[in-house]
Amino acid sequence: MEVYEKCRPELTFLETLAFEGMTSNTILLRKELVQKVMHDIGCLSDIYSDALHIGILKSFDNGPTGNQIQLEKNHYFVHLSFQEFFAARHLVRLLNSTTRDIAIQFIETHKYEKRLQLVFIFASGLLIQSENTKSIHTFWDAIFGDPHDLVGIRHMQLVTVCLDETQCGCAVPHRSQSISLLLNWIRFAFSQNNFKLQETIAMTINSCSTIQNLAEVQIEFASLLKTEPEYHKLHIATFIGNLNITDPHNKLIETLLLQLQHNDEKIRATVYYPLGKIGEQAGKSQVIDRLLVALGDPDDQVRLSACSALGAMGEKAATSQVIDRLVVILGYQNKKVRWGASSVLRAMGEKAATSQVIDRLEVALGDQNGQVRWSASSALGMMGEKGATSQVIDRLVVALGDRVEHVRRRAGRADWALGWRWH
Incomplete structure (x- = not known):
């Protein structure tokens, strides 16, 4: 905070300039x-000069900075995100001041x-x-106030990403309303x-x-998976799997x-996709146990999907029971299942x-099957x-003459990875 106070005049200039630029598009x-x-x-010329020396704002050419001639040149922020951030700081400053009406009008016009x-x-x-309760409420009231997005999807996207930036704290105004809005759109998307x-919703959530x-x-x-019709469950499971869930409930x-x-x-088969993604993050034992059972499912596609889920979990799924089951599956008739294992x-x-x-x-x-040889x-x-046994090295040497090119390449890499240790 001491640095901010010391550089307040320069920051005020950068913030105001960024805001005016964003307003003017x-x-x-x-x-x-x-x-x-x-x-x-x-803003005095020395403050302007100091602001340039920060390095965030540049003149249009590569000439020297810090002199009066610079004022005759066009300027730009070194990255758009800097301009957006400083514009946001200016917006917050307006909300925290007696000029908050300007901020409200900006939000209502451009949200x-x-x-x-x-x-x-x-x-x-x-x-x-900032912990300025009045400004926080003013901001969120303007976001939820008139005018409204005609369709509603942009409004949902805006409140979702803004709520996320607050870490979804319980004290955030309109928190429940924001979450309900998102959930209503999710229900609508699947019902239709x-x-x-x-x-679109998945992309918003993943941001x-x-x-x-x-x-x-x-x-x-979870409720959607239980209550939606059968033909929707496939899409719901895929939707969940496409999300970056790191703390599964x-x-x-x-x-x-x-x-x-x-x-x-x-x-x-489809449910294994989100389970694998969740297991990758959490390594939940009950997920691994159920995937182990699925490896013995009579349907080949289910077994292959279980392999995909376990593969996503990597080392977290490496229990002795899972490994033993995979060894058995390597001898199965279905080539895709062998490849999966x-x-x-x-x-x-x-x-x-x-x-x-x-x-x-x-x-x-x-x-x-070439894919199985490649994967092995x-x-x-x-x-x-x-893995560097003499038998394996000998087999890999033979594989270097495989009729399938990508198998030869993979065997060469494996032989190099193992062979230098062996020899």
């Missing part, structure tokens, strides 16, 4: 605008403009840091089977860091696991490097010194 700041801002805020979204996101976070809308981990949001996902995990008992093998072992790396696994992968190097070579290469 320009990133090339004409000399007339720069001079107007200096005049309006009473649905895509180019200004980051300004509002920055402002929502800066306001929380609107894939484009589902994709956030907190929203997707809220209990309210994940419980709603137990209710969501339990509901996903429950879907593994569904009669429709397509639903069972070897891919999981590759993802587990040295954690899966038991003698039994290495022996089975050695056999897989002679598999009739890759898996052995990831197992480090433990």
Whole structure:
């Protein structure tokens, strides 16, 4: 804070200039605008010179900075995000002052403009840091006040990303209303089977860091999986899997696991995608246990999907029971399942490097399917010194003459990774 106080005049100039530029929809700041801002805020030439030396604002050419001639040049911020951030600081300063009406008018006029979204996101976070309750309420009241987006999707996107910037604290005004708005749009997207809308909502949520981990949001996902018609469940499971959930709620995990008992093998197969993503982040034991059971499912697609989920979890899924089951699957008739099993072992790396696994992968190097041979070579290469047995090295040497080019390349890499240790 001491630095901010010391540089207050320079920051005020940068903030005001950035705000005026964003309002005018320009990133090339004409000399007339720069001079107007200096005049309006009473910025002296030495303050302007110091602001240039900070390095965030540049003149249009590469000439020397810090002299009066610079005022005759156009200017620009070195990156648009700097201009957006400083514009947000100016907006917050307006909200914290007696000129808050200017800020309110700006919000009401521009809140649905895509180019200004980051300004509002920055402002929502800066306001929380300021702890100015009146300004925080003024900002959110303006966001939720008139005028409104005609369709509503832009309004939902704006309040979602702004709420996320506040870390979704309980003290944030309109918090419940913001979350309810998002959930209503999610329900609508699935009820209408609107894939484009589902994709748009997923992109909005994935631009956030907190929203997707809220209990309210994940419980709603669980509810949708339970109550929506069968033909919607596939899309809901895929939607959940596409989200960056890093703190899965137990209710969501339990509901996903429950879907593994569904009669429709397509639903069972699809549910493994979000389970794998969740397991990758959380490594939940109940997820691994259910995936282990799924490896014995009579449907090949379900087994392959379980392999994909375990592969996403990598080392976190490397329990002795899972590894033993994968060894068995490497001998299955379906080539895709064999490939899936070897891919999981590759993802587990040295954690899966038991003698039994290495022996089975050695056999897989002679598999009739090129993809299986490729994956087995890759898996052995990831197992480090433990995989460098004489039999494996000999097999890899043979694989260097494989009729499939990508198998030869992979065998060469694995042979290099293991062979230098062996020799």
